[in-house]
Amino acid sequence: MLKLLRTIVIAVSLMGLCAVPASAKTVSGKAPDFTLKSRSGHNLRISDYRGQVMLINFWASWCGPCRQEMPLLENLYKRYKKLGFTIMGVNVDTDSTKANNYLKDMSVTFPIVYDTTNAVSKRYNVNAMPTTVIVDRNGNMRFLHQGYKPGYENDYKKEVVQLIKE
Amino acid sequence: MGQAVVVAVIKSMCNKLLSGIILCSIILLGLAQAAQATVLPEERADVMYHSYDGGGVTVSGPSILVRKNASTNTSVYYNYYIDHISSASLDVLTGGSPYTEHRTEQSGGIDYLHGKTTTSLSYTTSVENDYKSGTLNFNLSQDFFGDLSTLTLGYTHGKDLVSRRGLSYDLSEISRQNYRVGFSQILSKNMVVGLNWETITDDATELRDNTGTLSGVTLNNPYRAYSYYDSTTGQRGFAPEKYPNTHTSNAFAINGSYYLPFRAALHGKVKFYQDSWGITATTYQLNYTYPLASWIFDFRTRWYSQSKADFYSDLFARQDEYTFMARDRELATFQSTSIGVTASWDFAKNGWGWVDKGSLNVSFDHMEFDYKDYRNALVGGTPGTEPLYGYGADIYQLYVSIWY
Amino acid sequence: MRLLFLLMISLGIPQGCSSWQPWVKPYERSNLADPIMNPDRDPVSVDYVAHMHKTRQASRGATGGSGGGCGCN
Numbered sequence: 201m202l203k204l205l206r207t208i209v210i211a212v213s214l215m216g217l218c219a220v221p222a223s224a225k226t227v228s229g230k231a232p233d234f235t236l237k238s239r240s241g242h243n244l245r246i247s248d249y250r251g252q253v254m255l256i257n258f259w260a261s262w263c264g265p266c267r268q269e270m271p272l273l274e275n276l277y278k279r280y281k282k283l284g285f286t287i288m289g290v291n292v293d294t295d296s297t298k299a300n301n302y303l304k305d306m307s308v309t310f311p312i313v314y315d316t317t318n319a320v321s322k323r324y325n326v327n328a329m330p331t332t333v334i335v336d337r338n339g340n341m342r343f344l345h346q347g348y349k350p351g352y353e354n355d356y357k358k359e360v361v362q363l364i365k366e
Numbered sequence: 367m368g369q370a371v372v373v374a375v376i377k378s379m380c381n382k383l384l385s386g387i388i389l390c391s392i393i394l395l396g397l398a399q400a401a402q403a404t405v406l407p408e409e410r411a412d413v414m415y416h417s418y419d420g421g422g423v424t425v426s427g428p429s430i431l432v433r434k435n436a437s438t439n440t441s442v443y444y445n446y447y448i449d450h451i452s453s454a455s456l457d458v459l460t461g462g463s464p465y466t467e468h469r470t471e472q473s474g475g476i477d478y479l480h481g482k483t484t485t486s487l488s489y490t491t492s493v494e495n496d497y498k499s500g501t502l503n504f505n506l507s508q509d510f511f512g513d514l515s516t517l518t519l520g521y522t523h524g525k526d527l528v529s530r531r532g533l534s535y536d537l538s539e540i541s542r543q544n545y546r547v548g549f550s551q552i553l554s555k556n557m558v559v560g561l562n563w564e565t566i567t568d569d570a571t572e573l574r575d576n577t578g579t580l581s582g583v584t585l586n587n588p589y590r591a592y593s594y595y596d597s598t599t600g601q602r603g604f605a606p607e608k609y610p611n612t613h614t615s616n617a618f619a620i621n622g623s624y625y626l627p628f629r630a631a632l633h634g635k636v637k638f639y640q641d642s643w644g645i646t647a648t649t650y651q652l653n654y655t656y657p658l659a660s661w662i663f664d665f666r667t668r669w670y671s672q673s674k675a676d677f678y679s680d681l682f683a684r685q686d687e688y689t690f691m692a693r694d695r696e697l698a699t700f701q702s703t704s705i706g707v708t709a710s711w712d713f714a715k716n717g718w719g720w721v722d723k724g725s726l727n728v729s730f731d732h733m734e735f736d737y738k739d740y741r742n743a744l745v746g747g748t749p750g751t752e753p754l755y756g757y758g759a760d761i762y763q764l765y766v767s768i769w770y
Numbered sequence: 771m772r773l774l775f776l777l778m779i780s781l782g783i784p785q786g787c788s789s790w791q792p793w794v795k796p797y798e799r800s801n802l803a804d805p806i807m808n809p810d811r812d813p814v815s816v817d818y819v820a821h822m823h824k825t826r827q828a829s830r831g832a833t834g835g836s837g838g839g840c841g842c843n
Binding site for chain 2: 791792796798801804805808812814815817823827831833836837839841843
């Protein structure tokens with residue numbers, strides 16, 4: 201029994217070794233364009249924001265780390281929006297009422313769009329909740345963050361500042 | 367490739383040391399690049415009042431749990447639990463007089479999250495005036511396959527000191543070891559299943575008293591007696607139980623949860639048990655969880671059936687008929703059925719100060735025990751013809767939970 | 771023993787080292803993340819009930835539940 205346990209533990213540990221993508225990595229390629237309905241009822245298209253640095257954040261009402269991250273994204277938005285920076289919060293709930301209920305208590309001023317069919321999440325190959333993609337002024341994806349843990353917002357800040365300065 | 371060499375070296379180290387099991391997993395997991403993670407358990411505090419009333423026994427008391435993140439990667443918890451016991455059960459009345467007792471249990475533990483792995487360590491003590499126990503638990507949980515699968519491993523080591531009320535020395539020392547493996551798989555957007563296996567071994571050492579005499583107590587309850595037909599009186603005679611000093615058991619459970627087409631869930635569990643004392647048991651459980659506005663209702667039913675231990679008998683033919691003899695009804699052939707309901711009311715849904723949300727919960731279960739080979743010896747008459755025993759129990763739980 | 775070991779390695783290696791795709795995406799876990807899908811969502815109650823059963827029957831062990839949950843991070 202002990203030997204079996206030992207074997208399983210080693211095997212599992214080895215599994216853990218196999219490349220799991222790091223939380224922050226650089227990416228390249230054009231950010232896939234999309235048009236989604238926003239909170240205000242109007243459609244928003246990300247290519248309309250060309251010329252600004254954009255942080256696209258995929259989030260869900262049922263995701264704890266997403267909720268933790270929201271106020272910090274709001275701070276980031278308020279701080280840098282005058283310098284040509286915006287955040288696009290893409291909500292992946294299939295039922296937007298849950299997202300709206302959440303937003304009622306959490307005041308965010310950056311645009312929120314609803315990806316209820318998850319078509320955009322698929323295009324962006326979203327592999328974790330939340331997922332944050334930072335796009336430069338030319339519409340190129342530059343940084344990808346999968347998941348959220350306290351402290352990531354400092355990385356977002358550094359990357360956003362770097363892209364603003366370019 | 368360099369990684370593979372390091373792994374091979376550590377593997378050979380692991381094969382040598384028993385404690386290497388724990389050491390190895392921590393080292394190997396430390397090598398993992400993963401900065402991605404699953405999540406720690408939620409921060410919360412719960413205060414509960416529990417009450418059991420059945421078969422002449424009442425047990426009630428509080429249970430208080432507090433859990434908090436100590437850092438972004440660690441969560442700590444503390445649980446304080448009390449059983450205040452008033453027992454006038456059939457076993458107690460057959461052998462002696464009712465008693466009251468107080469059991470205090472305290473637990474503390476830490477969960478550490480690294481990558482997709484959660485490592486947990488906890489320690490529990492249980493103290494009564496005639497029974498002391500200490501237990502160390504270790505658990506490892508790993509998510510993989512896109513977080514659709516979870517593998518858990520666990521090991522528990524415990525030590526119990528058994529005595530009798532009024533004695534200044536211990537009668538028996540029990541060493542316990544548990545080995546657990548679990549695998550959970552998400553099958554679809556609406557369904558998850560799990561498999562769990564646990565092997566438990568107990569090893570008792572019979573202790574001596576001040577005069578050097580062996581206590582006669584190993585894994586048995588020191589207050590329980592077996593019963594035999596006393597031919598001189600034509601009545602039941604009683605003598606202290608004699609148990610083996612080892613016990614190994616295996617349990618295997620399959621459980622599943624299914625999200626219905628409307629917002630509600632079904633949970634099922636089937637468990638098979640067998641042990642080295644000849645006992646086999648099966649458990650079936652079904653729960654239906656139904657939310658309604660700010661409420662969540664749980665309806666549940668449980669059916670349990672066990673067959674007796676090899677050395678159990680309600681009435682032995684004579685004293686010392688066998689080496690091992692027991693009449694503890696926990697080892698008898700019986701069935702128990704229960705139904706229950708929990709009503710939870712969510713409050714502070716939008717937060718209140720530092721509280722994110724809270725819930726108030728009330729729970730009631732009714733259990734019926736039906737013994738097939740344990741008789742009510744208080745009734746009197748020809749030994750072995752007394753009515754088979756059965757009783758009902760009512761269980762209440764009232765608790766408040768807050769998340770922060 | 772060795773077979774089990776090899777099986778687990780072969781199951782584990784593809785996990786991150788290839789483009790294996792999970793059939794439930796992280797953004798499709800809304801139902802699985804719902805608290806009602808967790809039968810063990812109140813630990814004080816779960817622990818109490820497990821203890822209550824354990825003291826009245828022979829069967830013990832394998833009380834662990836199943837996963838699911840939000841799969842976040």
